[in-house]
Amino acid sequence: MGDKNINAPLTEAIYYILLSLMQPMHGYGIIQNVKEMSGGRLVLAAGTLYGAITNLLTKGWIEAAGEEENSRKKEYVITTQGKAALMAELARLEELTANGRKVMEV
Template sequence: MREPTFLILAALGPGPLHGYGVIKAVEEMSQGRVRLRAGTLYGALERLEADGLVAFDGEVSDGGPPRRNYRLTDTGADLLAQEAARLRANADLAVARLGLRGT
């Protein structure tokens, strides 16, 4: 799984967000390293929705134009958990291997 996809799914972990909320959450989680453009995000959300990983969760409006909310599906949450475990295992392996340097 590519990092932007992982971060989009992680952004939706706590609950539904609209596109701008996802963009800001991804930027914050990555400490500014990953900055999604709107076109990139909405293309990814369409793909993730087609794959059953995210779902449309209604529109909200705070006086401005309505914003589409998206939520993580159970399938998306399961995949995110699996990917997080895989990344954690790989990181643990790398740290252990680094500990063997010079021995």
């Protein structure tokens, strides 16, 4: 069965988490990566990130990627389904900016 929400807008946090997980990463790594990508504007709150990871795992958009040696830190990575959601969001954002630029003539 297809994912009916695959074309629904993603929250900013989910978008950045999925982008971060194009390579395997653990929770704190995601927080640091998102902070860096957003130029320090977005600092993911721990509760928000935990809830997002739990939901994304349930949805099958990310999966566990094994654990670091001598560490209990869990790593996660994006799945094919997650990549499809990310691509759909990218297309949606591009459409929004393209139309905005065309109308505003900027």
